[in-house]
Amino acid sequence: MKIEAATDSSLFRTAMDPLRLLSRSTTIRNANKKNATPSTPSGGQNAQPQLFPTNAQHSTTVKKRKRGRDAPDTIGDQEGSLDFFGSGSSKAARLPQVDRQNPVSKGYDEASVAGEQEEAQDSTSRPSSLTDGEVRTFYRQHKLKMMWLNGDRRSTKEGRKKAKHEDKVEKAKRQIFPQPLQSFRELEQQNAMSTTVVKNITDQGYHAPTEVQLGALPLLLDSPSRYLPNLRQAAEVGEGDIDLLTVAPTGSGKTLAFMIPLIHKVLAVRQKENQPSKSTLAIILAPTKELVSQTVNEGRKLAAGTSVRITQLRKGMRLDVNEDQPRSQSNIAEKSVVKADIIVSTPGTLQSLLQGPSGSGLHTLPTVLHLVLDEADVLLDPLFREQTEGIWNALTNPSLRVGLWSATMGSNIEELARSNINMRRERIDSVTGRHLAEAPLVRLVVGLKDSAVPNIDHRLIYAANEQGKLMGLRQLLHPNAPSKDTSLPLLPPFLVFTQTIERAIALHSELMYDIPAEAGGISRIAVLHSDLTDKARDSIMTRFRKGEIWVLITTDLLSRGVDFRGVNGVVNYDLPTSSAGYVHRVGRTGRAGREGGVAVTLYSKEDIPYLKHVANVVAMAQKQADIKDGSGVQQWLLDALPSLNKQEKQKLKKHGIESRTAHGNKSDPKAGKKTKISSKSGFIRKEENKRKGAIAGSKRRQQADATSDAGDETDFGGFD
């Protein structure tokens, strides 16, 4: 977490052209050029995607290197590059390093060092076959835990109370240990996955699976009877035919972990039917349009060259629903019906397209076999719960399987998921009059549940008041402004989070002229929020991904799921309103195990009552990363901060810090004034002050002239 290069801010100044410009500096201090490349996510220095690689893997890496294979030691020098997000050529440059650093599989490692071409030909890597003991050690080292949950008494509040003293042995019995996936190539031999899909995976530079992938893919592709031999119904269900709850850190590759099995299953069904896509087989729900669009992109890259169609649902489209009611005065052409195997949507959009005539509820989608809830804890949060559950119930196929995925998942979400699964089964039983077998339900947890990624540098900075926060942010924007704290290596591109849309807009207005024209001026800083049109949102996302925008001010709209590979840091200009909020916001940096990300949280006096939930997460991340210098949070602060009770926590989560909301401003204008961000930019204010000064000066001069004229008048006696 601590970054060595951070001790000399001049290194950062010279490291990137944009920064030189950003810092309004034309003089470049003598920095040791050799060491000048900063260790930041956008520097692409660390492409080890696993958060918990084993020692054995490291030593294998070294051993391979000693054999003199020709993989380069470092990625091409990216000094001065504006391509923060590693597209095009930089991707090619990165591949060899990815290869070298991810030697989970022996077969993979052999091929990787010999180059990509050879890799493509070598599809005969041996399937993994570890002994039971080896599998257990492997999962322990990678901090993976899998539990089979059916019939677990602790799944309900009542049951938890009763099972408080449940025998440890009993608990251990619920743990399951499927053979882990050690290389994506195994998918071809062990799971009969399409060669095209496997090639698509490796072509994107994904060679070694991340922790969540090496655990989830076998669960979703193998037969449950392999790892649940004593479970009767496990023998009855098909391959990967389970309900799965997954909690894995931000940026750990969950998208691939649910998308690969979906594509594989769609292909398998189509092959069985021996005909091209006819109806939708899978639905992925995500809370924001940005995440939906990103998921579609990722999916399409994986499914390229296959017949699998993945579509983002938009308003105006029409679904091929099971209409019990006559089609309502349909004036929409038949061709606009969505023909996709996998649909990705926000709950709101899908719900509105499923809406039947008023009062009749939702149309059903009986062909759908898989439902994925990405960011499941948000989708089952009060904000989205009704929509999500409505959709879940509209998927009436008895074989529907559900997957819940997030970096944070409270026990209430797990309870809710289980009760939904059970209620649905009972409903189908009552309709069909048959007893529907319970599918295995598995929980997969990677690392410490609900914790922030340990591979970034977390900083809590006291800024006294709103002006202090603004100054703090400006300091980050102009790193060569005199600063004692040279240990803050926050380079663009970075994200700035505020509590509300109004505050995001105000902060943007305040800072928009801060970047000098030579560096691109106001085009380098932008604001993104849900009040913008879809087109504007898309355009800002594209420009940020391309590296044209360096500082993106936003709300929690972008806190979840969105993957900007090379974001160097995150600034919490306003505190997140829950610990999960902090985990997700800061998780926009340090993705796929990249080192060098920075998360700065600015807090004022008004924030102190609400800081503890953030401080606790930071302390946990420090503990995980074994950091004892207190750079993120010191023990005395942790002890001194007040704790919120349950109700206060809920209120904070729902409404945020009240003085920063429109409602709070109204009810307590004095407090509201204290937390106001001036909505005029410093530049405009300066100009206005200059103008005001000029007008006042001119008035004064006129007055003085008038007085002297008047004096003359009195003196002048006039003509006789």
Ligand SMILES: Nc1ncnc2c1ncn2[C@@H]1O[C@H](COP(=O)(O)OP(=O)(O)OP(=O)(O)O)[C@@H](O)[C@H]1O
């Ligand atoms: N096996 C892999 N090897 C290298 N990079 C990977 C691998 N799998 C995924 N990635 C990369 O990791 C990044 C994060 O992936 P993804 O967006 O799926 O994370 P996530 O776990 O869904 O995060 P969040 O919780 O924030 O939604 C992406 O840039 C993706 O390309």
